Amino acid sequence: MSLLLQHIRKAYRQPEGDLLPVLGIEHFELARGEQAVLLGSSGGGKTTLLNTISGILVPDSGRVIVDGRDIVSMPEVVRDRYRASRIGIVFQTFNLLPAFTALENVLLGMTFSGRAVDHDFAKELLQRVGLGHRLHHRPSRLSVGEQQRVAVARSLANRPVLLLADEPTANIDPANQDLILKLIRETCRDHKVSLLMVTHSMDAAQQFDRIERLHEFNQPELCQTGAVR
Amino acid sequence: MNLLLIAWKNLLQRRLASSLTALSIGLGVMLMVLVLVISGAVETAFTQRSIGYDLIVGPKGSDLQLVLSAVYRIQPPIENLPAMYLDELRNDRRVVTAVPLAFGDVTEDGSFPIVGTTDEYFQNEYLPGQKFSFQSGGQRMVKLFDAIIGADVARQNGWNTDDRFSILHGGAEGSKHDEKFTVVAVLAPTGTANDRTVFLNLDGFYAIDGHEKPVEEIEKRLRDFYAADADRLQQALTELDDYRQQLQVEEQTGTPAVAPRAMQEVTAVLVRTRPATPFDAISLSADLQKGFQAMAVNPIRPIQRLMTNVIGNVQKALMVMTGLIILVSGVSIFVSIYNSMSDRRREIAIMRALGAGRHHVFGIILAESALLCTGGAVLGWLTGHGLAVAAAPWLIRRTGLLISPWNISPWEFTLFPALAALGILVGFLPALTAYRTNVADALSQ
Ligand SMILES: Nc1ncnc2c1ncn2[C@@H]1O[C@H](COP(=O)(O)OP(=O)(O)OP(=O)(O)O)[C@@H](O)[C@H]1O
Ligand SMILES: [Mg+2]
Numbered sequence: 310m311s312l313l314l315q316h317i318r319k320a321y322r323q324p325e326g327d328l329l330p331v332l333g334i335e336h337f338e339l340a341r342g343e344q345a346v347l348l349g350s351s352g353g354g355k356t357t358l359l360n361t362i363s364g365i366l367v368p369d370s371g372r373v374i375v376d377g378r379d380i381v382s383m384p385e386v387v388r389d390r391y392r393a394s395r396i397g398i399v400f401q402t403f404n405l406l407p408a409f410t411a412l413e414n415v416l417l418g419m420t421f422s423g424r425a426v427d428h429d430f431a432k433e434l435l436q437r438v439g440l441g442h443r444l445h446h447r448p449s450r451l452s453v454g455e456q457q458r459v460a461v462a463r464s465l466a467n468r469p470v471l472l473l474a475d476e477p478t479a480n481i482d483p484a485n486q487d488l489i490l491k492l493i494r495e496t497c498r499d500h501k502v503s504l505l506m507v508t509h510s511m512d513a514a515q516q517f518d519r520i521e522r523l524h525e526f527n528q529p530e531l532c533q534t535g536a537v538r
Numbered sequence: 539m540n541l542l543l544i545a546w547k548n549l550l551q552r553r554l555a556s557s558l559t560a561l562s563i564g565l566g567v568m569l570m571v572l573v574l575v576i577s578g579a580v581e582t583a584f585t586q587r588s589i590g591y592d593l594i595v596g597p598k599g600s601d602l603q604l605v606l607s608a609v610y611r612i613q614p615p616i617e618n619l620p621a622m623y624l625d626e627l628r629n630d631r632r633v634v635t636a637v638p639l640a641f642g643d644v645t646e647d648g649s650f651p652i653v654g655t656t657d658e659y660f661q662n663e664y665l666p667g668q669k670f671s672f673q674s675g676g677q678r679m680v681k682l683f684d685a686i687i688g689a690d691v692a693r694q695n696g697w698n699t700d701d702r703f704s705i706l707h708g709g710a711e712g713s714k715h716d717e718k719f720t721v722v723a724v725l726a727p728t729g730t731a732n733d734r735t736v737f738l739n740l741d742g743f744y745a746i747d748g749h750e751k752p753v754e755e756i757e758k759r760l761r762d763f764y765a766a767d768a769d770r771l772q773q774a775l776t777e778l779d780d781y782r783q784q785l786q787v788e789e790q791t792g793t794p795a796v797a798p799r800a801m802q803e804v805t806a807v808l809v810r811t812r813p814a815t816p817f818d819a820i821s822l823s824a825d826l827q828k829g830f831q832a833m834a835v836n837p838i839r840p841i842q843r844l845m846t847n848v849i850g851n852v853q854k855a856l857m858v859m860t861g862l863i864i865l866v867s868g869v870s871i872f873v874s875i876y877n878s879m880s881d882r883r884r885e886i887a888i889m890r891a892l893g894a895g896r897h898h899v900f901g902i903i904l905a906e907s908a909l910l911c912t913g914g915a916v917l918g919w920l921t922g923h924g925l926a927v928a929a930a931p932w933l934i935r936r937t938g939l940l941i942s943p944w945n946i947s948p949w950e951f952t953l954f955p956a957l958a959a960l961g962i963l964v965g966f967l968p969a970l971t972a973y974r975t976n977v978a979d980a981l982s983q
Contacts (some may be wrong), residue, residue, distance in 0.1 A: 352971065356982065360978050360981075363891065365890070365891060365977045365978050365981070366978050385895070385896070386895050386896075386897070389890070389894065389895040389896075390893060390895070391893075392891075392893045393892060393894075394893070395891020398891050398892075400888075400891075400981065403884060403888075406885050406886075406888060406889070407551060407885070408547045408548050408550065408551035408885075409547055413539065413547070416539055417539055417544070417890050417892060418893075420539045420544075420894075421889075421892055421893035421894045421895070421898060422539075422893055426539065463892075467893075470571070487736075533861055
């Protein structure tokens with residue numbers, strides 16, 4: 310199993326001081342290599358969930374088990390390195406670091422995992438997303454679609470077990486949307502990576518075998534009973 | 539990719555701001571290097587054994603002024619010694635050589651100092667173990683108005699043997715003397731004040747119209763000088779009386795009067811004592827200390843005092859100033875990096891999402907500011923020494939200061955660690971901002 314969520318509670322403290330309960334998930338799992346799409350209304354907590362899975366956010370309580378280890382109980386330094394080696398992330402926009410070329414962005418993805426940097430694999434990934442001829446371009450010289458493809462290549466640089474994608478095609482024209490979606494799904498399949506993707510596009514969602522609606526398994530009201538961090 | 543390379547790429551991304559801040563550090567370091575090179579040169583110029591003599595004898599007064607004028611030809615002296623006193627010194631058994639110097643005037647072209655002396659000056663060493671050699675000419679001042687000139691004088695004025703020149707009276711009036719002098723020899727460069735000096739035959743120097751002081755003034759001075767030596771005073775006064783009569787005869791019949799020894803003065807006497815008995819110099823100088831009118835000065839001592847008291851402090855002040863410039867540049871690095879931090883929140887968050895720890899982003903920002911500081915320092919260090927190389931010929935021409943552009947002062951070894959430390963200091967706060975960045979917040983922007 311790539312991902313297992315247990316008894317997750319997450320509430321935000323509002324500027325006024327009261328709490329906004331966002332996540333109350335008793336159980337959620339993703340098998341190795343499984344691909345799921347996550348649907349939900351705006352403000353429903355999808356990004357909060359992905360950030361909690363990646364360890365960028367720490368839940369108020371509960372366990373986030375990635376590749377067999379609970380990341381919530383890890384010290385932050387360990388969790389950061391664990392994220393580098395187990396989880397790939399693609400955001401909606403501005404995924405890339407502007408000071409670095411496409412290839413360097415992918416290499417940067419490898420830098421923090423603590424493993425040796427593999428130039429050949431980085432180039433292979435960029436070729437796989439159709440950017441073999443754009444290795445040394447900076448993000449400012451790439452189209453938005455191309456930038457997104459570099460981000461996909463980078464997210465797989467450390468051979469993760471889990472790829473989290475938060476509306477990766479939202480800012481791309483429809484023709485390219487399909488292309489990038491295919492790319493993400495195929496590369497995940499090739500590398501046996503589990504995929505959890507957030508989207509608002511029904512067209513995109515329909516291509517997935519497993520479609521999850523957040524409100525169906527998320528009960529924020531559970532937060533009220535749990536302790537809040 | 540290591541953190542340093544990442545920091546370097548980030549700096550390249552903000553090329554203009556980075557190079558400007560590094561430049562400001564570089565300028566400060568360059569100034570500091572120049573201060574060090576020049577003050578180092580001044581220090582060696584003034585503390586090394588600067589003259590091939592053991593003592594400089596001159597009228598009582600400031601020993602520093604005596605050395606500055608006799609050795610460095612920087613300052614005109616106030617008083618003179620009677621030439622008779624030179625003869626006394628020559629008769630002292632402790633004295634091996636006593637070379638008279640008389641000065642006060644300058645050349646009309648280039649204002650080079652004029653020194654009246656004898657050929658002995660050129661036979662003696664000008665620095666320990668260094669003898670004069672000649673670029674051209676006869677090497678001797680035979681005729682009354684013959685002159686030997688230093689290498690810089692020759693080059694700057696374009697003079698060579700057989701050229702003729704005029705001199706200006708050194709006093710406040712600055713009038714031109716009528717006599718014309720002829721170059722008979724040009725000295726090879728020595729790297730000392732001799733290069734900027736025009737030497738005249740001492741007898742020629744006395745013969746210059748207007749150099750002879752009124753007999754009354756001379757008499758008054760001799761009475762002062764020999765107040766404790768009745769015999770010598772008597773001898774001098776007799777010579778002066780005789781001369782007064784000659785002058786009257788000259789006025790009536792035109793028979794020229796011949797100035798006696800008592801009428802002649804020298805400004806300083808360079809003395810070499812017996813090399814086998816080093817205490818000669820000390821005992822001679824102690825003897826003079828007892829008398830009233832003359833003093834013997836070790837050529838090094840007053841200059842060392844000047845170095846530590848004045849030049850040393852000036853150097854310190856300049857060092858402090860350049861240090862402040864570097865510090866201000868450090869502040870500008872801080873401002874530049876700190877201002878960029880809000881624009882870079884998302885970049886930092888992305889790195890964190892890629893698995894970078896807080897300590898990684900902290901280190902990257904710190905490395906950026908350390909790179910700017912040390913990079914600027916290397917740049918400034920190289921341009922500072924480069925400028926010194928470029929300015930060396932000009933400086934020696936203008937001031938006679940021989941600088942060694944690649945002479946590295948011990949201060950410079952502390953420069954790079956100090957600047958790395960400055961970089962870390964000014965980078966600390968921005969780095970802390972990066973360390974504290976809330977990743978989820980920054981990503982949602
Ligand atoms: N740092 C925060 N502090 C307080 N409230 C927050 C914070 N971040 C998010 N929220 C709130 O939590 C709720 C869930 O936000 P989240 O970004 O997870 O939604 P989402 O499902 O990703 O929405 P969208 O589809 O618009 O991206 C929202 O109501 C939002 O206003
Ligand atoms: Mg969202």
